[in-house]
Amino acid sequence: MNKNILNEFLESAYFIGSPNENKIWCMVSSFENYSFEEKITPPYFYLNNFYLSKAKPYCKGEVFFEMTYSEFSDFLQFENDEKPNIKWENVNKEYYLSKFLELKEEIKNNILKKAVPYSFINGNVKINKLNKLYLLKKLLENKDQKHSYIYGFWNKNTGFIGSSPELLFTQNVKNIHTIALAGTIPNNSSTNKNEFLLDPKMQKEHYYVIEGIKQSLNKFGKIKMGETNLLELPKLIHLKTDINIEIENQNLFQFHQFIDVIHPTPAIGSLPKNSQSNWLSESVVEHSNRGYYAAPFGVVLNDQKSICICTIRGIQWNEENIKICAGGGVIFESEFDLEWEEILSKINAIKHNLGI
Numbered sequence: 001m002n003k004n005i006l007n008e009f010l011e012s013a014y015f016i017g018s019p020n021e022n023k024i025w026c027m028v029s030s031f032e033n034y035s036f037e038e039k040i041t042p043p044y045f046y047l048n049n050f051y052l053s054k055a056k057p058y059c060k061g062e063v064f065f066e067m068t069y070s071e072f073s074d075f076l077q078f079e080n081d082e083k084p085n086i087k088w089e090n091v092n093k094e095y096y097l098s099k100f101l102e103l104k105e106e107i108k109n110n111i112l113k114k115a116v117p118y119s120f121i122n123g124n125v126k127i128n129k130l131n132k133l134y135l136l137k138k139l140l141e142n143k144d145q146k147h148s149y150i151y152g153f154w155n156k157n158t159g160f161i162g163s164s165p166e167l168l169f170t171q172n173v174k175n176i177h178t179i180a181l182a183g184t185i186p187n188n189s190s191t192n193k194n195e196f197l198l199d200p201k202m203q204k205e206h207y208y209v210i211e212g213i214k215q216s217l218n219k220f221g222k223i224k225m226g227e228t229n230l231l232e233l234p235k236l237i238h239l240k241t242d243i244n245i246e247i248e249n250q251n252l253f254q255f256h257q258f259i260d261v262i263h264p265t266p267a268i269g270s271l272p273k274n275s276q277s278n279w280l281s282e283s284v285v286e287h288s289n290r291g292y293y294a295a296p297f298g299v300v301l302n303d304q305k306s307i308c309i310c311t312i313r314g315i316q317w318n319e320e321n322i323k324i325c326a327g328g329g330v331i332f333e334s335e336f337d338l339e340w341e342e343i344l345s346k347i348n349a350i351k352h353n354l355g356i
């Protein structure tokens with residue numbers, strides 16, 4: 001690895017890092033996009049929008065490499081970085097309130113049991129190469145992030161970067177691993193973790209995510225559920241349950257088909273997944289507000305191994321703006337003020353994590 005590769009990487013790149021495996025997979029230079037029908041040889045990346053409506057979600061670059069976290073950290077030292085100077089607007093409460101109230105109606109009318117409204121904050125800045133380097137270094141500095149996948153994608157003018165605990169799945173030959181992740185409290189000295197773990201509203205919200213994932217994955221084979229535990233991040237704590245499936249035949253697994261079946265889980269979408277509700281529908285406004293928030297982003301390493309995460313807990317940018325989106329699960333029992341606090345604490349956690 002050298003300064004030239006770092007320069008190419010900062011120009012345009014895809015990467016995902018798995019803390020458990022201590023590996024970061026990176027792709028740089030001359031990208032080509034492909035549809036589902038086209039045959040490409042791994043390794044390659046997958047990036048769709050939340051609605052899975054991209055015609056060519058697969059992408060293969062000329063150079064693909066794998067590094068450990070410490071190799072990646074050394075690689076980033078070839079250049080000095082620069083903190084982005086961002087002028088933030090206020091978090092958009094109006095949009096969140098309207099989606100929250102609409103959702104409450106859908107829940108009252110028994111159309112939905114749960115869904116995930118989000119809000120966003122915009123900032124004014126033009127992200128340059130040295131800013132990307134700053135954000136990357138900050139992600140790596142947060143050593144407590146052993147439960148989050150670091151991820152990023154950018155070209156000259158647009159991109160995103162973050163650190164997501166929301167694993168959609170990993171595939172290892174015939175073993176598929178996913179998680180239910182839902183229920184949130186801030187992680188601070190006054191937090192009563194045991195009370196949180198046993199809180200009936202949190203458990204119900206979490207159980208809806210398990211229920212939705214089980215409904216989606218039943219047809220693949222016998223589902224093995226783990227226990228529900230705490231997942232502790234530096235600023236937030238969630239409830240997490242491991243879910244494993246061994247598929248009978250590896251040929252039954254196809255990366256994009258699996259995404260179609262599982263995404264969006266009720267942790268970022270809704271329960272039921274397919275309902276008569278328009279609450280989650282794709283529209284021009286939704287498209288522009290959401291951008292790449294909660295999109296499936298993955299890497300197919302070879303025929304036996306692939307990973308896909310959801311792009312939450314990050315920032316995204318275009319030529320002159322930057323945006324942070326954050327959402328939270330809402331059920332019948334949810335109260336607006338508490339949910340709004342949760343959105344704000346998630347946004348603060350993202351800012352802290354990226355040093356902005």
Ligand SMILES: C=C(O[C@H]1C=CC=C(C(=O)O)[C@@H]1O)C(=O)O
Pocket residue numbers: 116118166181182183184238266267268312313325326327328329346
């Ligand atoms: C949708 C987000 O978080 C999800 C992941 C963990 C906990 C969540 C919750 O408690 O609502 C969300 O389901 C987000 O951070 O934008």
